[in-house]
Amino acid sequence: MIRAALLLLFLLLPLRGVSAETEQVVLGLSHSRVAITARFDGSDILVFGAVKRETPIPDDRLDVIIAIVGPSHPTTVRRKSRLFGIWINTAAVEVDSAPAFYAVATSGPLGTVLSDTEDLRHRISIRRAIRSVGAPSELGDAQDFTRALIRIKQNDGSYQLLEGAVEVDQQTLFRTSIALPSNLTEGNYATRIFLTRNGAVVSHFETVIDVRKVGLERFLFNLAREQALAYGLLSLAIAIAAGWLASTAFRLLRNS
Amino acid sequence: MQIYLPIAEVSVNAFLLLGLGGIVGILSGIFGVGGGFLITPLLFFVGIPPAVAVATSANQIVASSFSALLAHLKRKTVDLKMGTVLLAGGLIGSAIGVVVFNYLKALGQVDLLVRLCYVVFLGVIGALMLVESLRAIRRARRAGGPLKKRKQRNWVHALPFKMRFRVSGLYISVIPPMLVGLAVGLLAAIMGVGGGFIMVPAMIYILGMPTKVVVGTSLFQIIFVAAFTTLLHAITNHTVDLPLAVFLLVGGVIGAQIGTGIGVKLKAEHLRVLLALLVLLVCGKIALELLLQPSELYSIAEEGANA
Numbered sequence: 233m234i235r236a237a238l239l240l241l242f243l244l245l246p247l248r249g250v251s252a253e254t255e256q257v258v259l260g261l262s263h264s265r266v267a268i269t270a271r272f273d274g275s276d277i278l279v280f281g282a283v284k285r286e287t288p289i290p291d292d293r294l295d296v297i298i299a300i301v302g303p304s305h306p307t308t309v310r311r312k313s314r315l316f317g318i319w320i321n322t323a324a325v326e327v328d329s330a331p332a333f334y335a336v337a338t339s340g341p342l343g344t345v346l347s348d349t350e351d352l353r354h355r356i357s358i359r360r361a362i363r364s365v366g367a368p369s370e371l372g373d374a375q376d377f378t379r380a381l382i383r384i385k386q387n388d389g390s391y392q393l394l395e396g397a398v399e400v401d402q403q404t405l406f407r408t409s410i411a412l413p414s415n416l417t418e419g420n421y422a423t424r425i426f427l428t429r430n431g432a433v434v435s436h437f438e439t440v441i442d443v444r445k446v447g448l449e450r451f452l453f454n455l456a457r458e459q460a461l462a463y464g465l466l467s468l469a470i471a472i473a474a475g476w477l478a479s480t481a482f483r484l485l486r487n488s
Numbered sequence: 489m490q491i492y493l494p495i496a497e498v499s500v501n502a503f504l505l506l507g508l509g510g511i512v513g514i515l516s517g518i519f520g521v522g523g524g525f526l527i528t529p530l531l532f533f534v535g536i537p538p539a540v541a542v543a544t545s546a547n548q549i550v551a552s553s554f555s556a557l558l559a560h561l562k563r564k565t566v567d568l569k570m571g572t573v574l575l576a577g578g579l580i581g582s583a584i585g586v587v588v589f590n591y592l593k594a595l596g597q598v599d600l601l602v603r604l605c606y607v608v609f610l611g612v613i614g615a616l617m618l619v620e621s622l623r624a625i626r627r628a629r630r631a632g633g634p635l636k637k638r639k640q641r642n643w644v645h646a647l648p649f650k651m652r653f654r655v656s657g658l659y660i661s662v663i664p665p666m667l668v669g670l671a672v673g674l675l676a677a678i679m680g681v682g683g684g685f686i687m688v689p690a691m692i693y694i695l696g697m698p699t700k701v702v703v704g705t706s707l708f709q710i711i712f713v714a715a716f717t718t719l720l721h722a723i724t725n726h727t728v729d730l731p732l733a734v735f736l737l738v739g740g741v742i743g744a745q746i747g748t749g750i751g752v753k754l755k756a757e758h759l760r761v762l763l764a765l766l767v768l769l770v771c772g773k774i775a776l777e778l779l780l781q782p783s784e785l786y787s788i789a790e791e792g793a794n795a
Binding site: 384415416418449477478482 | 497557722785
């Protein structure tokens with residue numbers, strides 16, 4: 233009897249796994265590679281897709297969350313305070329990992345389309361995407377530092393929260409456009425799509441947008457890294473040549 | 489026209505960079521200052537990361553100073569012999585300065601020290617120059633005749649190892665110029681600038697060199713210091729942005745030529761008043777930053793973003 237029940241359970245397990253993913257994302261990107269050239273001035277990425285399902289559409293409202301995450305780096309946040317009448321950096325918090333770019337687009341207010349526990353599990357909201365465990369214990373207000381980091385990054389457009397920017401059509405088709413700023417860093421930009429119902433994630437899909445410097449940008453970047461001395465001498469040679477050229481040109485101008 | 493800078497990893501307007509370079513180039517040509525204390529804050533303002541701004545402006549200074557120096561060489565207003573003596577002292581000074589800088593960095597708060605250095609030195613030098621040159625102008629106006637020569641003999645002339653500096657019209661010991669070079673090199677390495685704004689007044693007031701010769705000689709010295717700094721940054725930090733430097737220096741070299749032209753037309757006392765005002769302006773700006781409450785108390789620094 234027990235054996236039969238166990239067998240039934242084992243048979244049911246994979247079935248449950250399938251039923252959790254009855255809805256799947258079929259995704260399209262306007263481009264999966266972003267080439268940073270000398271004339272690069274930001275780029276709009278069109279993220280669109282459809283929900284593939286073999287069962288009838290559930291009655292609950294379907295919401296879509298799209299998040300694009302740039303490469304993460306440890307970041308130091310410093311705070312100034314007044315000491316002897318002048319403003320100096322007095323406190324610092326090391327944030328273990330903060331993405332250089334982060335955009336979240338949703339089909340409704342983030343608070344309603346995503347529950348807190350799901351947010352915690354998938355690290356979707358900007359607040360959750362930043363990891364900071366190493367805050368010094370003597371600072372009771374370490375949260376202020378993370379908040380300041382988000383505020384500064386939001387003001388310069390590096391972090392974007394686009395609530396209601398995803399259009400969902402007939403619970404099946406969705407699309408949005410995310411503007412990548414001109415101060416883009418190189419790296420892999422993870423693009424994550426979540427389908428949610430009643431705040432719970434029912435399906436998610438992940439792909440990568442490859443952001444790379446190309447051409448002259450690539451060449452100079454590599455040269456500066458690998459042939460530092462040659463690069464430095466080249467910089468000086470250009471400086472000297474430009475100085476000489478301008479001086480000669482002006483002499484000719486005055487004499488003519 | 490936007491251009492993406494590969495090392496700074498930001499996209500900025502190319503004409504804005506040309507303009508910035510041009511303005512600093514003009515000042516460089518007029519006053520014989522490298523302009524490092526001007527261009528670096530301006531680049532921060534445009535959104536260039538500080539490390540890249542410091543390294544790249546050093547490269548731009550080489551270009552505009554070289555352009556201006558050539559113009560001065562043509563007018564024979566460069567004392568190469570004096571420049572070499574100053575440079576020798578300067579290189580020793582900057583070597584010591586780098587050691588001091590790294591020591592302070594280990595202690596923390598090096599940024600604050602640099603700012604305080606700026607306020608103190610710029611304030612004192614600017615105020616002294618302003619008072620002296622205004623007095624000179626008033627004296628010249630009252631007399632109505634030629635300007636009375638500044639006192640040429642002081643303690644500087646009582647030292648051994650005398651050398652003749654023909655272009656400057658001086659016959660003095662090599663010790664004072666060496667010491668001046670050393671002090672300036674030391675400060676320049678700590679403050680991260682070419683040191684022109686300290687060098688120029690030191691040459692005028694301590695060594696008693698004629699103002700017209702001072703500018704060209706200062707430029708001669710700055711080129712070497714800035715070139716050394718550029719190489720050091722390129723090798724150790726990889727923070728010299730070549731496209732950024734090219735746009736700045738195209739503006740800079742043209743500006744320097746115009747500036748030299750303006751500088752020749754100005755009277756020496758007027759030149760000193762203007763330089764004093766400029767120095768005081770920058771000093772005031774940095775002092776205000778320290779004294780007023782900043783609108784954003786927090787600042788962020790990404791580590792490894794350029795690694």
